[in-house]
Every structure is written in C-alpha cells, then in structure tokens.
Amino acid sequence: MSKPDMNIPRELTIDWLQTQYGSGKLKPEQVIEEIICRSREDEGMNIWITPPVLERIKPYLDRLKTMDTSLPLWGVPFAIKDNIDVAGTPTTAGCLEYAYVPDRHAAVVERLLNAGAIPVGKTNMDQFATGLVGTRSPYGETHNARSAEWISGGSSSGSAVAVARGQAAFALGTDTAGSGRVPAALNRLVGYKPSLGAWSTKGVVPACASLDCVTVFTHSLQEARIVDVQMRGLESSDPWSKEISRRVDKLPQKLYLPKNPLTFFGPLAVEYRKAWDAAVQRVERLELPVEYIDYDLFEEAAALLYDGPWVAERWASVGGFIESSPGVTVPVTEQILRSGNSDKHDAPSVFTAIHKLQELRMISNKLLQEAVLVMPTCGGTWKRSQIEAEPIAANSDMGRYTNHCNLLDLCAVAVPAGDAVAELPFGITLFSLSGNEHLIENAAASFLEENLPPLEAKRQETMLVAVCGLHMRGYPLEKQMLEHGSQFIGESHTAEKYQMLKLPTIPAKPGLLKKKAGGSAFALELWQMPVASFGAFAALIPAPLGIGKIELADGTEVSGFICEGYAEEGAEDISAYGGWRNLR
Numbered sequence: 001m002s003k004p005d006m007n008i009p010r011e012l013t014i015d016w017l018q019t020q021y022g023s024g025k026l027k028p029e030q031v032i033e034e035i036i037c038r039s040r041e042d043e044g045m046n047i048w049i050t051p052p053v054l055e056r057i058k059p060y061l062d063r064l065k066t067m068d069t070s071l072p073l074w075g076v077p078f079a080i081k082d083n084i085d086v087a088g089t090p091t092t093a094g095c096l097e098y099a100y101v102p103d104r105h106a107a108v109v110e111r112l113l114n115a116g117a118i119p120v121g122k123t124n125m126d127q128f129a130t131g132l133v134g135t136r137s138p139y140g141e142t143h144n145a146r147s148a149e150w151i152s153g154g155s156s157s158g159s160a161v162a163v164a165r166g167q168a169a170f171a172l173g174t175d176t177a178g179s180g181r182v183p184a185a186l187n188r189l190v191g192y193k194p195s196l197g198a199w200s201t202k203g204v205v206p207a208c209a210s211l212d213c214v215t216v217f218t219h220s221l222q223e224a225r226i227v228d229v230q231m232r233g234l235e236s237s238d239p240w241s242k243e244i245s246r247r248v249d250k251l252p253q254k255l256y257l258p259k260n261p262l263t264f265f266g267p268l269a270v271e272y273r274k275a276w277d278a279a280v281q282r283v284e285r286l287e288l289p290v291e292y293i294d295y296d297l298f299e300e301a302a303a304l305l306y307d308g309p310w311v312a313e314r315w316a317s318v319g320g321f322i323e324s325s326p327g328v329t330v331p332v333t334e335q336i337l338r339s340g341n342s343d344k345h346d347a348p349s350v351f352t353a354i355h356k357l358q359e360l361r362m363i364s365n366k367l368l369q370e371a372v373l374v375m376p377t378c379g380g381t382w383k384r385s386q387i388e389a390e391p392i393a394a395n396s397d398m399g400r401y402t403n404h405c406n407l408l409d410l411c412a413v414a415v416p417a418g419d420a421v422a423e424l425p426f427g428i429t430l431f432s433l434s435g436n437e438h439l440i441e442n443a444a445a446s447f448l449e450e451n452l453p454p455l456e457a458k459r460q461e462t463m464l465v466a467v468c469g470l471h472m473r474g475y476p477l478e479k480q481m482l483e484h485g486s487q488f489i490g491e492s493h494t495a496e497k498y499q500m501l502k503l504p505t506i507p508a509k510p511g512l513l514k515k516k517a518g519g520s521a522f523a524l525e526l527w528q529m530p531v532a533s534f535g536a537f538a539a540l541i542p543a544p545l546g547i548g549k550i551e552l553a554d555g556t557e558v559s560g561f562i563c564e565g566y567a568e569e570g571a572e573d574i575s576a577y578g579g580w581r582n583l584r
Helices: 014-023 028-041 054-064 107-114 157-164 182-186 221-231 269-285 296-307 310-324 331-339 347-367 391-398 437-448 478-483 531-538
Strands: 048-050 077-081 118-123 170-175 190-193 213-218 254-258 290-293 371-376 410-421 424-433 462-467 487-493 498-503 509-514 523-530 545-551 557-563
Touching: 014 221, 028 054, 028 077, 028 118, 048 157, 054 118, 077 157, 107 118, 107 221, 107 487, 118 157, 157 170, 157 182, 157 213, 170 221, 182 190, 182 410, 182 424, 190 221, 213 221, 221 410, 221 437, 254 269, 269 371, 269 410, 269 424, 296 310, 296 347, 310 331, 331 391, 371 437, 410 437, 424 437, 462 531, 509 545, 509 557, 523 531
Parallel strands: 077 118, 077 170, 254 290, 254 371, 462 557
Antiparallel strands: 048 118, 170 213, 190 213, 190 410, 371 424, 410 424, 462 523, 487 523, 498 509, 545 557
16 A cells, blocks of 8 residues: 555544545555554554554455445544454454454444444553453553543553554443443544443353443543434344434433542642632533532442442353363453452342442433433542552542442443543543433533534434345355345245245245235344445346235245346245255
C-alpha cells in the first residue's frame, strides 16, 4: 500500500473519515496502514492482544469493494475487546491458556461488519473482565493514553486506549461493574453503555451473564449514537437479548445529584473532589431542574455486586477452567473468582439478595422516571505502581459510584468533565432507566455543549431469506450468505404445502414446489440479509431455482428458494425425508 498523501489526525472520527472517503482524498487502505504504524509505535503501551496486521485486515478491506459506500460505517476502523468473538481470530479473555478460535463473529461484530466497519484487532483487558484498573493482564499493564505512569482503567483498558491513541475510530468494550465507563473517564472519551439486552451479548465470554453489556468508546456522543443504531435490536438466538427501541430525543424533566459530600480515594483525592465540585457547578448552570437526593439506595445496590452472590455467577462462568488449570491466571484475578465459590453463597443467600435487589429496583424505577442521575465515573485514580500495593481496595474504590448500574438495570453514558490535574482526565456518568438512552444522551449533550443532530445514519435495512439446501450452515454455499452480509437467525419449517425434489445437478440441490393441495412441511433456515445485497445474491441463483415467497408454518411469508414446475420431470421426490439435512 502507498503512503497516505495527507496527514491523518491523531483523533479518528466517523464523520472525518467518511468526509475524506467521499471526497476521494483518502482510502480505507491508507487509514489501515497508518493504524498499523501507530500500533507499532505504541507497542510498549500493551494496547493489543491481537494487534493490527495487514494480512488479517485485508479480507475486510477486500469485502468493502463489494459493499455500498453509503453504508453508515463504510471504511470505519474499530477495535474489539478480546472477550468478544471475531471469526478466525483467537478469543483469550486475557488468558492465553483459555484461548479458543471461534468460527463465527459475535452478533454485535456481525452487525458492524454489515454496516461497513473494519475490525483492526483484539484489545488487552483485565483478565476475564475482572477488574476496573487495567493492570490485571498477563499481556502487560495497559498504559494510560495520556500519562503512562497512571492506570488506564479496566477491564476494557485496551479498547479505550486504542481509540484515544488514534488506532481506531471507535472500540467495543464490555461492562458488568463499570468496565465500559471507567476507562472512558481516564482517557477522555465517551463511554456508552446501553440498556441491558439492547445490544446482544451472543459471542461474548460471560463475566456475569445476567448483567453483562457490550459497550462502545468514542470521541463524541453523536458517534456513540451512530454505533448504537447499528447494534440495537433483538437477536433471536440470544436468550439475554431484548427489543428496546430508540425513543424520540428529549431532555429529562430533572437531574439528580447526591445530597451529601462524596468521598474520593487515591493520591489525587483532593484534586478529584475539586473536579467533581466544578462538574456539579456546570450541572447546576444547565437549564434543567436539579434535585439533591440520598445516594444510599444506589450504594446498597453497588454493594451487592461483590459482597453478594453475583460473584458466584462469575465463578459459574469460568470456575471450571480455573479448577482445571491451576496457577495460569493472574493471582488477584484468581483470588476474586475463587471468592465466588465460597460457602456463604448458598441458595438462601442468593434469594435474599435477589429480593433485596428487587426492592431497590422498585425504588429506583419510581425515582428515575423521566429523570437522570449524575455521578462521578471514578472514585479516584492511581499510578500503576501503586495498584500493586492495594489491588483489591483500589479497584473497589474505583467503582464505588458506578457499580450499581447493571444491577438496577440502568443505561449510562460516561463523558469527559475536565482534568483532575494536567493530562489526567476526570469524568462524570449519567444514569437513567432501561430504554431512557434518549434522556442521558441529551442531558450529556447539554453538559458538553455538543450539538446532537438527528440520526441520519439508519441501521441497514434487512430482509429475511429462507434457505433449505446448500446455503444452510455447514454446506458449501453458506459462504455466499456470509459474503453478502447475512446473519443466521434460526431454524424454521415451511407450511404443510410443499414437495421437495432432489434436482439432478452437480452438486445435487433441493427444489421446493408449492402444491395446490396436500404437501408436507420441510425444515429450513432463516437468514437476515441486507436489502442492498439481495439483488447481487439473487443473480447467482441458477435455473430452475429462483427466489419467491415461502410460506412458513406460522403463516407468514418470507423470501426464499423456490423451484420452477418443469424441474419435477427427471427429479427425485425426497419429501419423505422432511428436509435436506435428513437426506443421507
């Protein structure tokens, strides 16, 4: 690849990249070349586990040539926390001995690829997403993007620093206790955590599966919103996924601030207090009603995360691996995970905690109707060398004002709020109820004085396509589905109105004929395909096959493979098998 003929700014943004692409001044290949150079220059910062290299990225660059350049994220490079699957690339969760190579992308990665984004690498993280400090990785401590001796925040440390250092325009993290927000605050970024279930966690190594969220780091609220549009939506194969639609932009009716003074920790406690006081003054100057409340209920919820039985859910996720692989994990990580196997987390304690949490949720649900809570993102910060002396206490204090979030089923956005000291950013987080992303976004925009234009980048339109033969998973033509940006949705059956033929082609293919009377039901697969790709896909289908409407068992109709009537002559009737997979 040739060197770029213009300077690429350190801060990569979606808008700037797409403007440059649209004008013809820049190509995605040039951006990737620059990112690879930057990653090599920053190698000592321990940002990556699987770093950007051309041979791994080139297939995605080649794929762009077949995609519509108007796609909302066409050519935009993004980084991925290494507990989120990328097909063909090891997923380590920060532990080499745990690593596996997935054959499918995580659902969120698939959606971003369909929108035209380019995955550039897998980022470093606190091992098994256990930690908020960014120092619990055998791949090295990820340095703060602005001051190397200070912590970067965890567990999504590498993802945040990759964006802050200009090695991605945005990056995926995960968030159970604050991991998608704390690194944003420490590296002067926006950290966006949607409502539980709004973004699928299918293909994500679980920490606490009932609380886990995928998150995004960006340079602006508007960019986070653009990513949200692509990621949001029900994933039918994910038991934790929910349909939580975006709502019309508006400001909250009120903002809540804590009534009592907050305590800050670490060597910059005094500076954090001053930065928080300054942020409070900015909030008070907004043209929104402000009310001061007791923080106790949120503190009680936060305490349940590590003192309650949810730490046992972490053990349920990876305990088997820890037991079978003694000594391979970071010592402090293993200590925390093993605490989930304690006798105190018995069945009665689980239900006691669940019932207590339900009471707290009831109170918070009443309190936060049309309202937003504003808190510091971090309880303090430390130098990396200081974390070694008090790894658990510092981690606990780091998340003191944010651990309540997922337990109470809140959405949240962390935004910059000045510096505690020069080049050490401070940040605040805005919280509201599930589905209230529109409230936290608009309140945060007021605080930042950022203009939020209407979301022009719509999620790519898709359609359901039914396949019943060689395009199904595991068959030779599955690659055509994937090449056209399709995503497997689930298995289904036709209505009892069809005949299935085995066509005398090479290789043999099934053909579905709809009957005027009688007929049988046949197993098939449903795939979600971008509308923009459908024409090119249909052009590949040889006669006597074609695309028409397939009636499913529930009476709905979807596009799918049908067969012309003349093909019945000379074809074998295989209706008795009930589907192509049953044919042996």
